[in-house]
Amino acid sequence: MSADVTAEGGHGAVPLSPDVPVEPKPAVTRRDWPLYEVFVRGKRGLNHVHVGSLHAPDDEMAVHAARDLYTRRNEGVSIWVVRAADITASSPDEKDPMFAPSGDKVYRHPTFYEIPENVPHI
Amino acid sequence: MSAPTLERPAPDEAALQQQFDATIAAEHRIEPRDWMPEGYRKTLIRQIAQHAHSEIIGMQPEGDWLLAAPSLRRKAILLAKVQDEAGHGLYLYSAAETLGADRADLTDKLIEQKQKYSSIFNYPTLTYADVGVIGWLVDGAAICNQVPLCRSSYGPYARAMIRVCKEESFHQRQGYELLMTMMRGTAEQQAMVQDAVDRWWWPSLMMFGPPDDDSPNSAQSMAWGIKRHSNDELRQRFVDMTVPQAEVLGVTLPDPDLALDTATGKHRFGTIDWTEFKQVITGNGPANAERIRRRRAARDDNAWVTEAATAYAQKHAGAAA
Numbered sequence: 001m002s003a004d005v006t007a008e009g010g011h012g013a014v015p016l017s018p019d020v021p022v023e024p025k026p027a028v029t030r031r032d033w034p035l036y037e038v039f040v041r042g043k044r045g046l047n048h049v050h051v052g053s054l055h056a057p058d059d060e061m062a063v064h065a066a067r068d069l070y071t072r073r074n075e076g077v078s079i080w081v082v083r084a085a086d087i088t089a090s091s092p093d094e095k096d097p098m099f100a101p102s103g104d105k106v107y108r109h110p111t112f113y114e115i116p117e118n119v120p121h122i
Numbered sequence: 123m124s125a126p127t128l129e130r131p132a133p134d135e136a137a138l139q140q141q142f143d144a145t146i147a148a149e150h151r152i153e154p155r156d157w158m159p160e161g162y163r164k165t166l167i168r169q170i171a172q173h174a175h176s177e178i179i180g181m182q183p184e185g186d187w188l189l190a191a192p193s194l195r196r197k198a199i200l201l202a203k204v205q206d207e208a209g210h211g212l213y214l215y216s217a218a219e220t221l222g223a224d225r226a227d228l229t230d231k232l233i234e235q236k237q238k239y240s241s242i243f244n245y246p247t248l249t250y251a252d253v254g255v256i257g258w259l260v261d262g263a264a265i266c267n268q269v270p271l272c273r274s275s276y277g278p279y280a281r282a283m284i285r286v287c288k289e290e291s292f293h294q295r296q297g298y299e300l301l302m303t304m305m306r307g308t309a310e311q312q313a314m315v316q317d318a319v320d321r322w323w324w325p326s327l328m329m330f331g332p333p334d335d336d337s338p339n340s341a342q343s344m345a346w347g348i349k350r351h352s353n354d355e356l357r358q359r360f361v362d363m364t365v366p367q368a369e370v371l372g373v374t375l376p377d378p379d380l381a382l383d384t385a386t387g388k389h390r391f392g393t394i395d396w397t398e399f400k401q402v403i404t405g406n407g408p409a410n411a412e413r414i415r416r417r418r419a420a421r422d423d424n425a426w427v428t429e430a431a432t433a434y435a436q437k438h439a440g441a442a443a
């Protein structure tokens with residue numbers, strides 16, 4: 001039994017040794033469509049939530065594809081799609097110090113304030 | 123205003139590694155834009171790509187029965203299931219792309235057979251009972267493998283797997299129900315079910331991969347939170363789950379050594395033929411060539427659709443501007 005077969009992914013064991021190539025080849029001509037990020041409103045009253053991405057030739061087709069891919073079982077009542085390239089993100093790292101300043105402003109939270117127990121409705 | 127992030131000195135690799143290790147240790151998720159070790163990224167791409175390939179190739183054995191399903195009800199169910207497999211493949215390619223992979227390139231690597239898909243899909247579906255047995259045993263085994271992946275340390279993969287697992291439950295139940303219906307039928311139908319079970323049982327056990335003492339890559343994947351249980355643990359869980367289901371169905375699992383160990387409450391089972399597994403995985407299974415041929419045809423014969431839609435989108439964008 002070869003040592004380079006592993007079963008970590010879903011439907012069963014396949015070779016996953018380091019000689020399985022993963023680096024994308026530089027494409028001579030791009031064959032695939034642009035990448036879209038998909039947001040679905042689960043039901044009325046809820047925000048749209050990011051659910052994944054897909055490739056589509058244009059905005060309209062992206063909405064149709066998103067319906068087929070992400071709402072086959074009534075998962076949504078509304079879909080937003082946006083080209084991934086058009087999204088501006090806070091930083092290249094999810095642990096950015098950008099969010100650190102809000103960490104020490106405890107006075108922004110209601111629990112910061114001590115109110116006697118005999119004060120009602122506050 | 124200049125972006126402050128650009129002016130920050132790049133943290134050294136040791137600090138980044140420490141941050142990564144702390145995230146894993148705290149059972150928090152790694153997200154796409156986080157720093158991650160190169161080995162982690164590559165291992166995940168390999169794993170997610172083969173998983174996606176398996177879903178896409180997995181459409182074929184059952185798809186072969188779409189036009190021969192015995193009723194409109196069965197056809198609608200099978201169509202929904204095969205469509206789900208396409209969806210699972212796309213969720214997973216989408217997760218792989220967050221790691222810097224390219225979907226079209228992954229498909230090329232599949233067709234060029236540089237990346238593999240699960241060996242289970244290289245067996246043919248000879249009768250309609252195979253559709254039921256695939257749902258019951260193959261999807262049942264896949265669920266055992268996949269449920270722990272919902273807690274994978276890589277966020278996009280874990281989220282894709284949660285979605286996949288919800289849908290797999292329908293797959294397994296429709297398969298079992300199909301088999302129960304056939305087992306209430308004629309002697310010929312019952313024999314068909316038993317024959318399908320005989321053919322699919324051992325390949326289903328092989329899906330969990332080589333025994334633990336023969337899978338040296340597992341330790342690193344465990345440490346990274348990519349793998350949660352060992353191959354043998356999951357295989358044992360599958361056997362213990364399946365034996366009572368087989369009894370209710372009224373079929374015999376084709377293993378004379380299969381017996382309940384009353385001391386442990388677990389089932390002992392016979393030796394798996396890893397030579398057969400190796401043969402199938404290296405391309406000598408009954409349907410390897412056909413699976414790849416059809417995937418290649420789907421890419422090449424439909425390329426004009428992709429190109430036409432791109433041309434239309436470009437023309438449309440030009441007119442709007």
